[in-house]
Amino acid sequence: MKKFFDTLFGQKTTAEMDIPTQPLPPEPEPTLPKREALEPTQFIVGCAQSVGRQRDHNEDALFTLTTTLTGEDGSIPFGLYIVADGMGGHQFGEVASGIAIRAVASTVVRKLYTTLLNLHPTPPEQSLLEIMQEGTQEAHRAIARQVPGSGTTLTAILILGNQMTVTHVGDSRAYTIKPGGEMEALTRDHTLVKRLVELGRISTDEAAIHPQRNVLYRALGQGEQYDPDINTMQLPETGYLLICSDGLWGVVPDEELYRLVYASASPEEACKKMIDAANAAGGPDNITAILVRLPD
Amino acid sequence: MVDSNLDTNQITQNLSDETTQLATQALQTGTTLLSRYVIQDTLGVGGMGAVYRARDMHFPNVVKVVAVKEMVIQTRDSLVRSTIVRNFEREANLLATLDHPAIPRIYDYFTQNERSYLVLEYINGKDLEAVLSETDDFIPSDKVIRWGVELCDVLSYLHNHKTEPIVFRDMKPSNVMVDQYNHVVLIDFGIAKPFQGPQRGTMIGTEGYSPPEQYRGEATPLADIYALGATLHHLLTRRDPRLEPPFSFSERPILQINPACSQKLAQVVEKALLYSPADRYQSAAEMKDALMAVAKQSGVLVQPPSMKSTSPQAPIEKNTVWEFACEDEIRGSPTYANGTIYIGSYDNNLYALDSDTGQFNWKYPTDGGIVSKPAVYENAVYFGSEDKRLHVVSTRYGKIAWSYYTEGPVRSSPHIAEGHVFIGSDDGRLHAVNTLSGRQAWTLDTGAPIRSTPVVVQDMVYFGTEAGELYCLDYRSTIKWRFKAKRAITSSPVVSQGVVYFGSIDTTLYALDAKSGWVIWRFRLGKPSISTPCLAEELIFTGATDGVIYCIDAKNAKEVWRYTTEHQVTGSPIIHNDALYCGSVDGCLYCLEYRTGRLRWKYRTSAAITGTPVAHEDLVYIGSTNHHIYALMA
Numbered sequence: 005m006k007k008f009f010d011t012l013f014g015q016k017t018t019a020e021m022d023i024p025t026q027p028l029p030p031e032p033e034p035t036l037p038k039r040e041a042l043e044p045t046q047f048i049v050g051c052a053q054s055v056g057r058q059r060d061h062n063e064d065a066l067f068t069l070t071t072t073l074t075g076e077d078g079s080i081p082f083g084l085y086i087v088a089d090g091m092g093g094h095q096f097g098e099v100a101s102g103i104a105i106r107a108v109a110s111t112v113v114r115k116l117y118t119t120l121l122n123l124h125p126t127p128p129e130q131s132l133l134e135i136m137q138e139g140t141q142e143a144h145r146a147i148a149r150q151v152p153g154s155g156t157t158l159t160a161i162l163i164l165g166n167q168m169t170v171t172h173v174g175d176s177r178a179y180t181i182k183p184g185g186e187m188e189a190l191t192r193d194h195t196l197v198k199r200l201v202e203l204g205r206i207s208t209d210e211a212a213i214h215p216q217r218n219v220l221y222r223a224l225g226q227g228e229q230y231d232p233d234i235n236t237m238q239l240p241e242t243g244y245l246l247i248c249s250d251g252l253w254g255v256v257p258d259e260e261l262y263r264l265v266y267a268s269a270s271p272e273e274a275c276k277k278m279i280d281a282a283n284a285a286g287g288p289d290n291i292t293a294i295l296v297r298l299p300d
Numbered sequence: 301m302v303d304s305n306l307d308t309n310q311i312t313q314n315l316s317d318e319t320t321q322l323a324t325q326a327l328q329t330g331t332t333l334l335s336r337y338v339i340q341d342t343l344g345v346g347g348m349g350a351v352y353r354a355r356d357m358h359f360p361n362v363v364k365v366v367a368v369k370e371m372v373i374q375t376r377d378s379l380v381r382s383t384i385v386r387n388f389e390r391e392a393n394l395l396a397t398l399d400h401p402a403i404p405r406i407y408d409y410f411t412q413n414e415r416s417y418l419v420l421e422y423i424n425g426k427d428l429e430a431v432l433s434e435t436d437d438f439i440p441s442d443k444v445i446r447w448g449v450e451l452c453d454v455l456s457y458l459h460n461h462k463t464e465p466i467v468f469r470d471m472k473p474s475n476v477m478v479d480q481y482n483h484v485v486l487i488d489f490g491i492a493k494p495f496q497g498p499q500r501g502t503m504i505g506t507e508g509y510s511p512p513e514q515y516r517g518e519a520t521p522l523a524d525i526y527a528l529g530a531t532l533h534h535l536l537t538r539r540d541p542r543l544e545p546p547f548s549f550s551e552r553p554i555l556q557i558n559p560a561c562s563q564k565l566a567q568v569v570e571k572a573l574l575y576s577p578a579d580r581y582q583s584a585a586e587m588k589d590a591l592m593a594v595a596k597q598s599g600v601l602v603q604p605p606s607m608k609s610t611s612p613q614a615p616i617e618k619n620t621v622w623e624f625a626c627e628d629e630i631r632g633s634p635t636y637a638n639g640t641i642y643i644g645s646y647d648n649n650l651y652a653l654d655s656d657t658g659q660f661n662w663k664y665p666t667d668g669g670i671v672s673k674p675a676v677y678e679n680a681v682y683f684g685s686e687d688k689r690l691h692v693v694s695t696r697y698g699k700i701a702w703s704y705y706t707e708g709p710v711r712s713s714p715h716i717a718e719g720h721v722f723i724g725s726d727d728g729r730l731h732a733v734n735t736l737s738g739r740q741a742w743t744l745d746t747g748a749p750i751r752s753t754p755v756v757v758q759d760m761v762y763f764g765t766e767a768g769e770l771y772c773l774d775y776r777s778t779i780k781w782r783f784k785a786k787r788a789i790t791s792s793p794v795v796s797q798g799v800v801y802f803g804s805i806d807t808t809l810y811a812l813d814a815k816s817g818w819v820i821w822r823f824r825l826g827k828p829s830i831s832t833p834c835l836a837e838e839l840i841f842t843g844a845t846d847g848v849i850y851c852i853d854a855k856n857a858k859e860v861w862r863y864t865t866e867h868q869v870t871g872s873p874i875i876h877n878d879a880l881y882c883g884s885v886d887g888c889l890y891c892l893e894y895r896t897g898r899l900r901w902k903y904r905t906s907a908a909i910t911g912t913p914v915a916h917e918d919l920v921y922i923g924s925t926n927h928h929i930y931a932l933m934a
Contacts, residue, residue: 237797
């Protein structure tokens with residue numbers, strides 16, 4: 005019986021046992037649910053949305069596409085994750101965010117994804133940066149044309165192999181969440197208030213209650229020329245990627261988001277819990293979250 | 301005469317159709333509106349419609365040209381539609397009440413087939429955004445002052461408008477035309493409106509040019525002063541504020557970017573850009589006076605300004621610690637190892653010199669010029685020569701250890717990894733040679749000379765060829781992927797964080813995914829590049845034959861700064877401590893602050909520098925085609 009428990013909980017080394025067994029894995033962190041390494045590398049994705057408690061319609065939009073492309077040189081993970089938070093008068097915010105998602109996703113699918121699905125896959129003609137630029141440019145023009153006066157945020161992560169390209173306009177956010185409790189924002193809010201804080205004109209505390217805290221200085225569909233932040237970086241080796249609208253990050257503190265992510269059995273469950281937390285805190289805005297679990 | 305037959309535009313759900321739709325939306329040349337205005341040309345297309353040049357046929361015997369501004373109403377939503385139409389009519393009514401040489405006259409307005417039109421005075425000229433994009437140099441200060449004075453005049457007219465002051469609210473280069481007599485005309489009064497005291501509204505105006513208070517919905521005459529300051533700042537610095545964070549002008553001091561601008565002019569522009577409205581000029585007239593004073597005091601209106609991008613005070617030339625003369629040109633690059641500098645020369649010798657004193661240790665003769673940068677590995681120095689050989693010589697005495705024959709001149713430099721030396725040759729092959737035995741492990745024929753230096757990272761070998769291909773091989777010489785640039789890749793790849801960076805003769809700096817060869821980004825250089833990039837803290841530095849040393853953000857391919865030397869930059873920059881060192885064919889070695897691109901010093905040799913410097917502790921070493929190698933205080 006003792007042996008049985010030892011084997012089960014890994015308290016003793018295998019050397020003491022008569023029967024050869026697989027070497028036991030190092031003792032798992034007690035708070036973390038058990039996970040299995042996935043081979044080939046792949047992403048597990050969850051997403052959730054809520055209109056919130058105080059709005060009567062949803063202006064957020066999201067998109068996820070996850071796959072693993074298998075070729076001669078092994079498998080290449082591919083992912084495209086987008087959150088857009090529309091704004092503007094006459095309830096056209098949701099049209100703007102919908103256009104943004106469709107324009108960016110269709111550009112990536114057309115220019116990149118289909119080239120990879122060819123029987124003889126060819127690298128795309130344009131660079132990843134150019135493809136993302138083109139997608140956002142198309143979204144920008146389409147919004148200005150179809151629903152002038154409205155606009156949208158857009159935060160997209162494109163994963164191809166070991167690189168991720170983060171495209172960002174506005175105040176939705178993308179984070180990496182690492183096992184140690186580290187949450188790092190990959191995006192910088194394009195809000196007036198954030199800028200005023202950077203300039204030292206107001207304090208962080210003032211910013212949190214500033215009447216213009218929702219005023220963006222960059223949004224898709226607004227202004228003539230705009231310039232998304234597009235950054236390419238190496239995909240973290242482990243942990244999670246979170247993309248969310250301000251209905252989540254503006255309401256639920258980082259530590260709480262981290263706790264919910266690691267206390268959940270699946271990204272799907274984590275997303276649902278995060279949305280619940282935002283609603284429990286008042287749900288002042290639409291809430292959208294996409295959570296991508298990276299391979300261990 | 302056929303009247304235009306325009307269909308109401310359908311909002312289609314198919315996004316990919318829409319870009320083509322916009323192109324077809326513009327009116328065709330020859331279209332007639334109201335049986336009166338014949339469209340002759342499209343002057344510009346925006347998100348909401350186009351501006352045309354048209355002939356007014358009510359004057360059949362003379363050619364009267366007008367500008368026709370069109371607004372296409374695409375939305376189905378009646379509220380949005382009525383707002384658009386109201387704005388358009390407001391612009392028409394506003395223009396009708398104005399009379400100033402710098403404001404276009406309005407002749408007519410009408411709505412037809414879901415499109416509204418304004419008929420305006422035709423301005424024969426171009427807007428300041430076009431002026432900016434058509435030149436590479438800074439716009440001379442005297443021009444900027446003259447335009448600034450005229451813009452102050454017209455703002456003054458608007459702000460003192462009879463019944464109520466008018467705030468233009470959208471001052472920016474693309475809204476300012478310069479006519480054929482070099483006078484400015486304000487265009488696009490779409491959002492100008494009478495000032496009605498403190499009020500709040502939705503965010504409007506152009507990002508980048510707008511003052512802080514305009515984001516709060518407050519548009520006052522002092523907001524126009526700020527936007528004029530922003531416009532002049534853009535003209536003087538060529539830095540587009542729409543691409544920068546808002547209210548960041550103070551982080552881009554004019555004089556730091558454009559030393560040819562006078563301090564007084566910079567002060568006037570920067571005062572207009574102050575954060576608090578109360579600190580700015582309190583009227584356009586006041587700002588005009590300040591600009592006039594600059595013109596008089598500095599005499600820029602009569603004196604052609606200098607276009608030199610060098611700093612006003614010449615930096616001190618560095619003192620040489622030592623120098624050593626070879627018997628012919630040095631075109632390649634030195635290597636430092638264990639207190640010794642190794643360098644090849646076109647006198648066919650490889651030299652070993654004491655790094656502190658420049659004292660001659662030994663030289664090793666080959667039968668060809670040496671441009672290859674030596675590599676030191678386990679008491680031996682490896683280098684290629686135009687005598688087609690890879691030479692391996694003991695570091696201590698300069699005696700031959702072994703040599704290896706290729707079938708062409710060796711201009712590539714050796715890279716040593718995992719007990720093998722990798723080197724390219726003009727015979728078109730990449731050679732992998734065992735460092736112990738001197739025997740060939742394998743070769744790979746690419747069909748074009750290899751002058752790029754291979755690099756080995758995580759069991760993969762990367763190099764470029766003169767046919768413009770970048771190869772990624774594994775240790776068994778199996779090709780993992782190949783990337784084709786449009787022209788030769790002489791530059792040597794560098795790999796960092798899973799990304800391969802290199803330049804090409806096709807005037808592009810590339811960033812490829814090291815694993816797959818997919819293009820992450822491309823950066824357009826002014827001219828071809830054979831320079832090898834170097835990296836520091838997510839910044840990437842390279843030179844090109846346009847004489848420019850570029851600093852680019854490796855994450856997003858945005859230019860951080862550039863420094864222009866007086867001739868081609870064929871060698872590569874290096875980073876040592878907080879400085880960048882780079883040679884130029886103008887004969888100088890430049891030392892720049894690597895974060896800002898500011899010149900610290902330059903050292904002039906009497907002939908072109910084509911190689912790359914090397915730095916160790918307090919000294920930096922560089923060879924020149926004047927046969928000398930120099931050791932300078934870093």
